[in-house]
Amino acid sequence: MKKFYLNRLTNLFSVRNKRSIRLFKPSLGNRELREVQKSFNASWVGLGPKVKIFEQAWSDYLGCNKAYALNSATAALHLSLKAFKFKPGKKVLLPSLTFASTASAVLYNNLIPVFVDCDVDNLSLELEDLKNKYDKDCVAIIPVHYTGHPCAMEKIIPWAKSKGLKVIEDCAHTAGSFYKGKRLGMWGDISCFSFEEKKLLTTGDGGMICSDDINLLKDIPPLRWVGIDKDTWKSAKSYVDDQKNTMHWYYEINELGYKYNMNDLSASIGIIQLKRLNYFLRKRTQIIERYLENLKNCPNLIPLVKYEPKTYSYQIFGIRTSFREQLMLYLKQNKIATGCHYTPLHQQPLFKTYKSSCPIIESQANKLITLPLHVDLSLKDIDFICDKIYQCLSKV
Numbered sequence: 268m269k270k271f272y273l274n275r276l277t278n279l280f281s282v283r284n285k286r287s288i289r290l291f292k293p294s295l296g297n298r299e300l301r302e303v304q305k306s307f308n309a310s311w312v313g314l315g316p317k318v319k320i321f322e323q324a325w326s327d328y329l330g331c332n333k334a335y336a337l338n339s340a341t342a343a344l345h346l347s348l349k350a351f352k353f354k355p356g357k358k359v360l361l362p363s364l365t366f367a368s369t370a371s372a373v374l375y376n377n378l379i380p381v382f383v384d385c386d387v388d389n390l391s392l393e394l395e396d397l398k399n400k401y402d403k404d405c406v407a408i409i410p411v412h413y414t415g416h417p418c419a420m421e422k423i424i425p426w427a428k429s430k431g432l433k434v435i436e437d438c439a440h441t442a443g444s445f446y447k448g449k450r451l452g453m454w455g456d457i458s459c460f461s462f463e464e465k466k467l468l469t470t471g472d473g474g475m476i477c478s479d480d481i482n483l484l485k486d487i488p489p490l491r492w493v494g495i496d497k498d499t500w501k502s503a504k505s506y507v508d509d510q511k512n513t514m515h516w517y518y519e520i521n522e523l524g525y526k527y528n529m530n531d532l533s534a535s536i537g538i539i540q541l542k543r544l545n546y547f548l549r550k551r552t553q554i555i556e557r558y559l560e561n562l563k564n565c566p567n568l569i570p571l572v573k574y575e576p577k578t579y580s581y582q583i584f585g586i587r588t589s590f591r592e593q594l595m596l597y598l599k600q601n602k603i604a605t606g607c608h609y610t611p612l613h614q615q616p617l618f619k620t621y622k623s624s625c626p627i628i629e630s631q632a633n634k635l636i637t638l639p640l641h642v643d644l645s646l647k648d649i650d651f652i653c654d655k656i657y658q659c660l661s662k663v
């Protein structure tokens with residue numbers, strides 16, 4: 268506490284240059300550049316050997332049998348639901364408090380989203396509401412580990428099994444934290460990760476679809492490559508091999524596919540980012556611990572979720588306050604970026620037609636503020652941000 272007040276004083280009297288503090292920022296350096304350079308040197312920048320290396324490294328890290336790299340988690344969510352070949356018009360349960368893609372994937376598959384309310388502590392799937400909204404047309408559930416905080420998977424999985432529901436984990440905000448001894452992403456039938464630039468590790472844009480069930484993912488290679496079940500970089504080798512066979516160019520298209528593959532430039536970045544992931548996670552833990560310590564006696568706010576930074580990794584740090592507008596404006600004036608994750612989807616014009624009552628998230632939505640969280644932030648930056656929050660919220 269003493270330390271906090273000392274830091275506050277230092278911040279008050281120091282002339283801080285008006286450098287703005289970003290909300291999110293990827294950490295990219297020479298190691299990533301050198302790996303990308305290798306792909307330049309090989310003149311292979313599309314779907315190629317680096318994608319395969321990254322997929323293997325990721326599945327080793329997660330401990331799953333199969334992982335395919337795609338251009339986004341949005342693509343991974345789309346293809347996850349597609350893998351089950353659900354009949355159009357069936358329903359999928361998902362939280363209202365999530366990014367658009369979780370629900371878009373449902374619509375891409377001609378399925379119906381059923382928006383579930385969140386629990387007041389962690390803004391994650393509310394189990395009673397989940398059970399109440401289930402009916403016999405529901406075929407799947409997409410738990411989202413919002414901010415990186417785990418959903419109650421030990422309760423969701425047995426319940427889903429008892430109803431015959433498939434479980435797709437939206438792991439866009441996590442990078443494989445352990446929950447009750449098992450990695451997030453290994454609880455459901457399929458899991459989807461995001462490597463978009465704001466995430467725990469990045470490939471620029473990118474995603475991974477993962478499962479222990481190899482059979483479930485068997486159609487992913489053609490589905491991510493416009494329906495063609497042949498790796499271009501492998502077939503390119505056969506164009507000049509010794510075989511007297513002139514059919515090296517031949518392929519068949521048996522189903523409608525998409526252009527969803529990751530490329531070797533992104534995979535090069537991902538290979539290095541995965542090696543640096545533990546360092547990233549340690550830094551995030553330090554930053555969140557500092558936020559929690561500094562803000563624990565700050566009036567008029569609570570943390571966005573019940574953070575446990577020593578146990579889980581988080582992509583989002585935020586708070587809830589009834590004075591959101593004042594605080595956002597004050598931080599903006601001090602060049603500190605803020606955000607809001609998210610407007611509940613059942614209130615978005617596109618999804619309003621899928622009427623759903625979610626009173627808890629409706630009561631919380633206008634209190635949510637996302638604060639800066641990325642590995643280049645120093646603890647001094649965090650003290651400065653907290654000081655500004657304190658100055659604003661102690662006066663309202």
Ligand SMILES: Cc1ncc(COP(=O)(O)O)c(C=O)c1O
Nearest residue numbers: 339340341366368439461462463
């Ligand atoms: C919860 C959630 N799911 C899915 C996605 C989609 O990820 P991507 O940008 O890789 O498509 C995001 C992206 O922010 C997300 O936050």
